[in-house]
Amino acid sequence: MEEEMKKNSFIAIKHHINGFPVESDFELKSQHLRLSAHPGSADIVLKNLFVSVDPYQIHRMKTPSPSHATSSAAPFITPGQVISVQGVAEVVDSDDPNFEKGDFVKGIIHWAQYSVVKARESALMKLDTLEFPLTYHLGILGMSGLSAYVGLFDVGKVKEGDKVFVSAASGSVGNLVGQFAKLLGCYVVGSAGSDQKVALLKEKLGFDAAFNYNHQKDLKSTLAKYFPNGIDIYFDNVGDEMLEAAVANMNPFGKVVVCGVISDYTKPKPRKGSPINMMEIVYKSITIQGFLVSDYLNVFQDFKSKAASYLRSSKMKAIEDISVGLHNIPSAFIGLFNGNNIGKTIVKIA
Numbered sequence: 001m002e003e004e005m006k007k008n009s010f011i012a013i014k015h016h017i018n019g020f021p022v023e024s025d026f027e028l029k030s031q032h033l034r035l036s037a038h039p040g041s042a043d044i045v046l047k048n049l050f051v052s053v054d055p056y057q058i059h060r061m062k063t064p065s066p067s068h069a070t071s072s073a074a075p076f077i078t079p080g081q082v083i084s085v086q087g088v089a090e091v092v093d094s095d096d097p098n099f100e101k102g103d104f105v106k107g108i109i110h111w112a113q114y115s116v117v118k119a120r121e122s123a124l125m126k127l128d129t130l131e132f133p134l135t136y137h138l139g140i141l142g143m144s145g146l147s148a149y150v151g152l153f154d155v156g157k158v159k160e161g162d163k164v165f166v167s168a169a170s171g172s173v174g175n176l177v178g179q180f181a182k183l184l185g186c187y188v189v190g191s192a193g194s195d196q197k198v199a200l201l202k203e204k205l206g207f208d209a210a211f212n213y214n215h216q217k218d219l220k221s222t223l224a225k226y227f228p229n230g231i232d233i234y235f236d237n238v239g240d241e242m243l244e245a246a247v248a249n250m251n252p253f254g255k256v257v258v259c260g261v262i263s264d265y266t267k268p269k270p271r272k273g274s275p276i277n278m279m280e281i282v283y284k285s286i287t288i289q290g291f292l293v294s295d296y297l298n299v300f301q302d303f304k305s306k307a308a309s310y311l312r313s314s315k316m317k318a319i320e321d322i323s324v325g326l327h328n329i330p331s332a333f334i335g336l337f338n339g340n341n342i343g344k345t346i347v348k349i350a
Helices: 132-136 143-155 174-183 196-203 219-226 240-249 278-284 295-314 328-338
Strands: 005-013 026-034 042-053 084-094 104-110 115-118 163-166 187-193 208-211 231-236 251-258 287-290 319-325 343-346
Touching: 026 115, 026 328, 042 104, 042 132, 084 115, 084 132, 104 115, 104 132, 104 219, 132 231, 132 343, 143 174, 143 231, 143 251, 143 295, 163 174, 174 187, 174 196, 174 231, 187 196, 196 208, 208 219, 219 240, 240 278, 251 278, 295 328, 319 328, 328 343
Parallel strands: 163 187, 163 231, 187 208, 231 251, 251 287, 319 343
Antiparallel strands: 005 026, 042 084, 042 115, 042 343, 084 104
């Protein structure tokens, strides 16, 4: 019997992107794909439903070099080839006994209509309960949520009553950091790039205060105003001048948790020199630590259980920015660097 073949459209980059991404850097391509899993292949054929759109992907699109490091879980992207990302999908066919047609799964899929994967290579997980919207498994119950959780608790060692500052606080990770910290009884201030985002942080997510960094002439003075008694933990998603200002306002033995450096992501070359006064680090005994969420997968179930409980009791809220259509992935991705998104950026494929 002739195998069913399907035209599979996908998003690719035309060339390596070493600066700010634009629409012309991307293209919509297609290839024919079999929708049946060959016996003995252990293949799982997926219909992609939702895909994650994240700023870190820009590193994978750059010309490979030691200065643009990626992890083994997120290798460099070859122009013209399908792009692997976190996503949620439905099983179309499977040669893996652990997955059946009709199962909903989460794992590494593609910016495409369909994917053919192997469970181990794609870290595929079956979504056994559909208590929450499928998109939550890419945000608050996914890697964004885990990043916020381990960054704050495992890396930052946050304690009740700590004074916490979060940059890019309306983003996919930042908004969750603030929510977790408030649940612990911390004083939380966030920075964001618009008055709308500032209002969201204060009025919907319960931040003690928030400010629009575009309206501030002197970030050090701004932070001194919001933290008259100093900062205990700075959750950094931005770097550059915001990091410098936060360190200048940190308390002795304060901690800087470096989750991202979006201010550097679209610069062709890494910034030279330190953006901070290193003597501040020495005399205040400040700890600065970066982390990769992939190193903390062992605590995923514990995190997910707590986050789900908070969702059920309405103690936490999922903030999502969802576009529709495979062709809208490039604009959603570019929007991340223009500050257009609020919450977790997701594209609905089907």
